[in-house]
Amino acid sequence: MLIACGSGGSGGGGPSATHSHTPPSIPAQNGFPATVNSASNPATEDKFVLGRALFYEPKLSGNGTQSCASCHQQDKAFTDGRPLAIGSTGETHPRNAQGLANVVYHATLTWANPVMTELERQMEVPMFGENPVEMGINDSNKVEVLNRIRQDTQYAILFKKAFPQDVDAISFVNIIAAISTFERGLISSDSRYDQYLRKKTTLNDSELRGMNLFMGEKAECFHCHGSFNFNDQVRYAGLSQIDTPFHNTGLYNIDGKGGFPFPNRGLFEFTSKVQDMGAFRAPSLRNVAVTAPYMHDGSIKTLAEVIDFYAAGGRVISSGIYSGDGRQNPYKSDLVNRISLSEQDKIDLINFLGTLTDQKFLSNPRFANPH
Numbered sequence: 001m002l003i004a005c006g007s008g009g010s011g012g013g014g015p016s017a018t019h020s021h022t023p024p025s026i027p028a029q030n031g032f033p034a035t036v037n038s039a040s041n042p043a044t045e046d047k048f049v050l051g052r053a054l055f056y057e058p059k060l061s062g063n064g065t066q067s068c069a070s071c072h073q074q075d076k077a078f079t080d081g082r083p084l085a086i087g088s089t090g091e092t093h094p095r096n097a098q099g100l101a102n103v104v105y106h107a108t109l110t111w112a113n114p115v116m117t118e119l120e121r122q123m124e125v126p127m128f129g130e131n132p133v134e135m136g137i138n139d140s141n142k143v144e145v146l147n148r149i150r151q152d153t154q155y156a157i158l159f160k161k162a163f164p165q166d167v168d169a170i171s172f173v174n175i176i177a178a179i180s181t182f183e184r185g186l187i188s189s190d191s192r193y194d195q196y197l198r199k200k201t202t203l204n205d206s207e208l209r210g211m212n213l214f215m216g217e218k219a220e221c222f223h224c225h226g227s228f229n230f231n232d233q234v235r236y237a238g239l240s241q242i243d244t245p246f247h248n249t250g251l252y253n254i255d256g257k258g259g260f261p262f263p264n265r266g267l268f269e270f271t272s273k274v275q276d277m278g279a280f281r282a283p284s285l286r287n288v289a290v291t292a293p294y295m296h297d298g299s300i301k302t303l304a305e306v307i308d309f310y311a312a313g314g315r316v317i318s319s320g321i322y323s324g325d326g327r328q329n330p331y332k333s334d335l336v337n338r339i340s341l342s343e344q345d346k347i348d349l350i351n352f353l354g355t356l357t358d359q360k361f362l363s364n365p366r367f368a369n370p371h
């Protein structure tokens, strides 16, 4: 039986389709739209259980030291608390590890990659990538990595259940299918804000003022973080058009011409078009109070500093190799402008963002390390 969502759904398995028009889908959860299920990798509870074990499995790295969970920790909404992630061999990743809450709803994956749309494809990057090395699985150790898993009798049982048709079920294809199924089940839809929408709780005055600021034309946050998932790149069952905007928020301007530091120039890394310089996907702000530090390179430490950054309409860096006035970045979004916010307004915004923390998600045993 398919259950990719926390509170247990039904359905799935349905007719094969790859597009969002007629997808087999998981029913809406707590007011969220139904998710697009994978036609080539339909979710089952057994795959989810195996995927969870593998997500937390350090045997799944070249040197046996790192799992997905090393960089995606549940109590931090599946981020790692570092500015930049560090791989199994000690290499520093150029970007900040992203949270995985509601990742099934993301129209594109990672900070700025317009063509990365499937979890199965994304996973090949941390597992096999060499630039940087993350989990460090390569041609010289991949047989050994699979053997480590074969030698574990628990896995023999879990793989058999998840892939009953396969003669030799322990393969990278099946590992990827199982972990993707686990990821599709990581639904966070029970924050205090969600409970407030369902009239199960109330928000205090400061939180309500913050909500109105966030959703209003003064602070303009909702333009880019306004979906049910607090971002602006969502995909779900039945959606006829999927938008994938990327935005330059004025974090850098290292050459006075709008430049961002390599290899973090956002969409420009893919398109080489100057107007895409510094354009990143707006992250979901669900659980954002526990995912510090912030931005694609972890360069802002606290939510208070993020709010100051938006209030200033960009970031001024006054010394060092990245110095420059991001407020004057010519490619900055028209929606990021100086906002006149009082100290109380700033506190209210931060308090509102705090209502997006879903304590049940952060401690749900269903998503925790099973080993």
Ligand code: HEC
Pocket (backbone or CB within 6 Å): 055, 066, 067, 068, 069, 070, 071, 072, 085, 086, 087, 088, 093, 095, 096, 097, 098, 099, 100, 103, 106, 108, 109, 110, 111, 112, 119, 122, 123, 126, 127, 134, 135, 179, 183
């Ligand atoms: C070394 C730390 C590290 C490890 C290990 C790691 N990740 Fe990540 N993960 C990252 C970073 C950094 C990003 C952002 C990548 C980028 O933008 O280029 C990311 C992004 C992602 C995303 C995209 C999320 C989004 O919002 O679009 C997914 C999904 C993901 N990782 C899943 C996994 C899975 C599954 C594994 C294990 C197979 C894994 N990661 C292992 C650091 C890591």
Ligand code: HEC
Pocket (backbone or CB within 6 Å): 214, 219, 220, 221, 222, 223, 224, 225, 246, 247, 248, 249, 251, 280, 281, 282, 283, 284, 285, 288, 291, 293, 294, 295, 296, 297, 303, 306, 307, 310, 333, 335, 336, 349
């Ligand atoms: C033009 C679209 C846009 C607007 C308007 C906007 N944001 Fe963002 N936001 C983004 C993008 C893009 C990023 C990621 C930027 C990067 O890493 O380079 C981001 C990042 C963030 C982050 C960091 C999240 C993380 O996980 O690192 C927070 C918090 C945030 N925004 C809050 C807000 C608030 C509060 C407002 C209103 C004052 C706002 N945003 C307005 C697009 C926008």
